[in-house]
Amino acid sequence: MKFTLAFTTLITLATAQYSGDVVQFWNYRTSYALNASSPRLGSLHESYVGAFVATAVLAAAEDAKRESREVQQLAVSHAAHDALTRIFYAQYQRIDAYFKEIENAVKPSAQQAAAGRRIGEAAAAKVVKARADDGFATYVPYEFQSPAPGVYQPTPPNNPIPATQQAKFVRPFGGIRSLPVWKGPPDVRGREFETALKQIKEKGAKTGSTRTADETEIGYYWLESSITYWNRLASLVVGDSLASDVLKSAQFYAKLNWAIQNAGIIAFVAKNKYDAWRPITALHYKPVFLRSGRSYYTPEWEPLSPTPGHQDYLSGHAVYGSSAAGIIRRQVGSDKFKTPLSVLSTVTQDNVGDVTRTFKSLSQAVKENGDSRVFVGVHFNFASDEGNKAGEVSADLVWKKGTSDYLS
Incomplete structure (x- = not known):
């Protein structure tokens, strides 16, 4: 299936109304809840929330x-409401208000409302039970190793302990039994690493960089959470094409x-x-x-954006973006947009403000998305290039698996 966009479109979360x-x-409202969380969740935690809510909705x-459309809409809404409230209990009033939006739009009968509640609440409870022992809450300590070439060390300004040590214990979503363990980064003594080191010294520096104006804009533009951005982009691409089929829409957003x-x-x-x-x-x-x-020792060097609190390889930005694009591409049947697609991102860092890329x-x-991490000085290019490949593998595994056995 090919897809088209009738015109160049700008979208922000604030403009996303109920389209049917x-x-x-509820996918948008999940992003709202993530954006409103304080402190802000790390990326793997954000992606877990997205997958958890989408699974409950599915x-x-x-x-x-087999129920009426009204019952389907209410069932999905109860499931999403319960999943979100369980995670973001401090936002319960806001999440209740989201549910009320749907009630006002659907206007169900008392019988339809009761059926939707029964099905949706049971579905959310089923997912909570299925994911109760999925390994995401596993505690794993981290100890910094002695400084040596290639070995992760605390990064300024906050010198955090690397996040998300439990990743290897987390059960994948979508019925996927196992995920590939990605090959390692290039030898830090070799030519490939030296080329990447020279590049980021020049392109990623806060001051005195060789970035073009466009590269600087790219760097800032993609600072937004990958989880909320790529869900937003996906909704823009599919538009209202899935509005008439609740199940097909749920399958897409779950995948x-x-x-x-x-x-x-x-x-x-x-x-x-x-x-x-x-x-x-x-x-x-x-x-x-x-x-x-050769020596590239530059003690005064700073990246354009503060370094995130975890290791370089693989780039999280890259894997999230390419995995999302892989699913979107398979859903719509094309990589290219017939009409250029413009998307706005609000950049809070350095008072940059709204930036639109087409x-x-x-x-x-x-x-x-991948290159941006070089332009802000936080990832070597190979971390993003390999991350793009890994994300595509993730998308392919999910797409081939479909929606069967996804609660196991």
Whole structure:
């Protein structure tokens, strides 16, 4: 199936009204809840929330598929409401208000409302039970290793302990039994690493960089949470094409968020397995370690954006973006947009404000997303390039698996 967009479109979360696609509605509201959480969740936690809520919605849509459209909409809404309230209990009033929006739009009869409640609440409870022992809450301590070439060290300004050590214990979503363990990064003494080190020293610096104006804009633009951005982009691409079929919409958004979460698992397993240093650590490392004998020691070097609190390889931004694009591409049957697609992102860092980028294809967006991490100085290019490959593998696994046996 090919898809088209009738015009270049700008979208923000604030403008997303109920279009008749109840699943899309709750997908947006999940992003609202993530954006409103304080403190803000880490990326693997955000992707887990997205996958958890989407799974509850799918379970409700499947259980209500023979019911009237009103019952289906209410069932999905109860499932999403209960899943979100369980996670974001401090936001219960806001989540209740989202549910009221649907009630006001659907206007169910008392019988329909009762059936929707019964099915939706049961579906959410079923997913809670299925994921109760999925390993996500596993405690795993982390100890910094002695400084050495390639070894992760605390990164300024906050010097955090690397996040999400439990990734290898987390059960994938979507009925996927196992995920690939990604190959390691290049040898830090070799030519490939030296090329990447030189590139990020020049392109990722806060001051004195060789970035073009466009590269700087790309860097800032993609700072938004990958989880909320790619869900937003997916909704823009599919538009209201799934609004008439609650189950098909639920299947799409479930696959989207399963692929994103599973890609995050692949990334964080690699991060913890290889414990690879960040660019700022490599550029602040004084002893000569490259086989070429060259030194790139630059103690005053700072990245354009503060370094996230976990290891370099693989890039989470890259795996999330390419996994989402992989599902969107398979859903709509094309990588290219017939009409250029413009998407706005509000950048809070450095008072940048609203930035709009225009894309001709999903591949272009994926490439920009990965490259942006070099332009802000937080990832070597190979972390993003390999992350893009890993995300595509995650999407392919989810797409082939479909929706069968997804609660196991």
